[in-house]
Amino acid sequence: MFKVEELLRPNIRQLVPYSSARDEFKGEAQVFLDANENSLGSPLTRWYNRYPDPLQAKVKQALSQIKGVPPEHIFLGNGSDECIDILFRAFCNPGKDNVIINPPTYGMYEVSAHINDIEVRRAVLQDDFQLDLVHLENLVDENTKIIWICSPNNPTANSMNREDVEIVLNNFAGLVVVDEAYINFSRHKSFIQELKDYPNLVVLQTLSKAWGLAGLRLGMAFASTAIIDVYNKVKPPYNISQATQELVLQALGEVEQVNEMIRILVSQREQLAKDLAALPLVSKIYHSDANFLLVKVSDARRVYDYLLEQGIVVRDRSKVELCEGCLRITVGTERENKDLIASLKQFLS
Numbered sequence: 418m419f420k421v422e423e424l425l426r427p428n429i430r431q432l433v434p435y436s437s438a439r440d441e442f443k444g445e446a447q448v449f450l451d452a453n454e455n456s457l458g459s460p461l462t463r464w465y466n467r468y469p470d471p472l473q474a475k476v477k478q479a480l481s482q483i484k485g486v487p488p489e490h491i492f493l494g495n496g497s498d499e500c501i502d503i504l505f506r507a508f509c510n511p512g513k514d515n516v517i518i519n520p521p522t523y524g525m526y527e528v529s530a531h532i533n534d535i536e537v538r539r540a541v542l543q544d545d546f547q548l549d550l551v552h553l554e555n556l557v558d559e560n561t562k563i564i565w566i567c568s569p570n571n572p573t574a575n576s577m578n579r580e581d582v583e584i585v586l587n588n589f590a591g592l593v594v595v596d597e598a599y600i601n602f603s604r605h606k607s608f609i610q611e612l613k614d615y616p617n618l619v620v621l622q623t624l625s626k627a628w629g630l631a632g633l634r635l636g637m638a639f640a641s642t643a644i645i646d647v648y649n650k651v652k653p654p655y656n657i658s659q660a661t662q663e664l665v666l667q668a669l670g671e672v673e674q675v676n677e678m679i680r681i682l683v684s685q686r687e688q689l690a691k692d693l694a695a696l697p698l699v700s701k702i703y704h705s706d707a708n709f710l711l712v713k714v715s716d717a718r719r720v721y722d723y724l725l726e727q728g729i730v731v732r733d734r735s736k737v738e739l740c741e742g743c744l745r746i747t748v749g750t751e752r753e754n755k756d757l758i759a760s761l762k763q764f765l766s
């Protein structure tokens with residue numbers, strides 16, 4: 418039986434959370450003199466002189482409709498980065514506990530672990546970029562609190578086999594985080610509908626990629642109410658600004674526009690893959706379930722430097738394990754992709 422209480426750090430179990438003015442009084446009133454705000458207003462026309470809703474009820478309601486998950490199973494963070502960091506702070510005892518990552522993968526799991534003085538154990542992916550379950554299992558001990566799975570994975574662009582993720586969920590006694598930042602570009606099913614079956618599951622998503630809102634900083638964690646309660650207890654009281662809440666609410670009304678962008682980006686991804694494959698300097702293009710391609714080229718560093726001279730910046734992943742000789746290229750607009758291909762053709766001559 419999985420019990421969130423038993424996995425928590427003792428100091429978090431005993432924590433009396435901060436109680437903000439907006440927590441203590443939630444109703445309507447004529448005069449608000451409870452939060453030391455500036456009653457005169459602000460230089461802006463909106464009501465930015467008031468503190469925002471600490472639990473973002475309206476945004477969660479709208480997200481709940483789109484995702485088909487009740488609001489009490491949703492936590493909103495200042496980017497996924499906050500959703501990641503809070504799990505370390507709530508569940509991992511510094512200097513004692515460990516977590517497992519599956520490299521090559523998103524760098525923030527490791528950075529956040531190190532900030533929190535948590536040991537990171539590495540179950541490197543297999544050559545086909547799938548989970549190495551045997552290695553994973555061997556790394557688990559009684560101090561292993563979290564297993565981080567990124568699917569579709571950054572920078573390898575593939576999705577993890579669903580059965581493998583289910584095996585981890587069914588056999589690991591700690592938290593299993595499935596980071597689905599790129600799920601909208603994939604044909605694979607999200608794990609977001611499996612929360613009922615897995616009390617140890619945390620699904621991360623973000624508005625930074627498919628939704629095109631990286632600048633607003635909104636990350637989402639979907640989990641059991643017990644885990645969401647922990648998130649809410651540990652988070653800074655007003656972690657999502659009023660401006661972000663208003664703009665996100667407006668954007669969430671435009672699902673069709675976002676779906677259209679996803680369709681375009683996926684079709685551009687396929688076109689870009691085809692065009693790249695025709696270039697002699699490209700030796701391999703890995704299958705992508707994301708909005709980027711992992712591309713193996715001859716002499717990656719020279720190609721990277723050359724593109725930079727042409728004003729095009731890609732990500733050099735050539736020194737990353739299993740990604741030797743690879744560049745990570747984000748799918749751009751049709752124009753940008755054409756410019757990239759044109760530049761690479763020049764490199765040949």
Ligand SMILES: *Cc1c(COP(=O)(O)O)cnc(C)c1O
Pocket residue numbers: 495496497498499523567571596598622623624625626631634635636
């Ligand atoms: C881009 C990305 C994110 C998004 O992070 P935000 O802080 O929400 O912008 C999360 N996870 C992975 C794997 C990513 O590549």
